[in-house]
Amino acid sequence: MIAALMFAAVSQAQVDIHDNVPSKGNPWYEVSIVIFKQPHHLLQSEQWQPGKEISLAFPRHLVSLEEPSTANVQMGAFDHSRIGLPKAFLAQPPTDNEFVKMVNRLSRSPNYDILYQNSWLQPGLNKKNALPVLIQAGKVYDGLYELEGTATLYLARYLHFQSNLWLSNYVQQLEVTKPWWQNADDTLPNNSPPLVNEVAAHTDAAMAMGETITRYQSTRTGVLNESRRMRSGELHYLDHPLFGIVVKVTLYQPIQEKDSAETDNDQLLSAADEN
Known part of the structure; x- marks a missing residue:
């Protein structure tokens, strides 16, 4: 029930800010x-907490990374040599070699199971205006993710990274609903003739109409x-006995458009060099 409410809250809380980020x-x-x-072996430890004893919640406003499309690639969305500000919160391949090597080491290790990996560009905002990035990954159980939560980058006096993530273990539960004739029989007055007797010849067919519902x-x-x-x-490495996070944040320098005077000077210098 709690998980279903959280799922609904995520759907309502996401905001379309990709083109409206204060930058x-x-x-x-x-x-x-x-x-x-x-x-x-650590997954069997006592570090798990019973789901009913903790409070999990998504922030009021959050943003989903926009997945790259063929149009993004054709338009050069990942070309960092383009003039002007890039698109914020667009999922892209990582450009940092140290981070890429770390991901490769984790991928090759039999001891670790990568649940989520992504990179994106964003402006640094203060804590009040910072936008948490929605993370949902791992196995999916009827819309519920093994890993859920948010990751937030914000600026105070220093640069800060805030993780609010939870890793859940789900078990399957089967619920068998009554066939229609049993439900109808339960609602009849006591002096009514038993409905079962009226459909005795069709018991097997009626039982087949009962529904088995799978819940997690x-x-x-x-x-x-x-x-x-x-x-x-x-x-930076954020550690938990059950899962870990490696994050790297690098300063991105957008190429600013030159004013007309600078452009004219560059053209004059280029012409002089050619002569």
């Missing part, structure tokens, strides 16, 4: 993140809710 005068960053399960219940949950002060250009 003028703000520094821009490339954010690269990979989330992975810890070694299997979260039995254990591990939460990683941590704020980390960061330095741009450094790998």
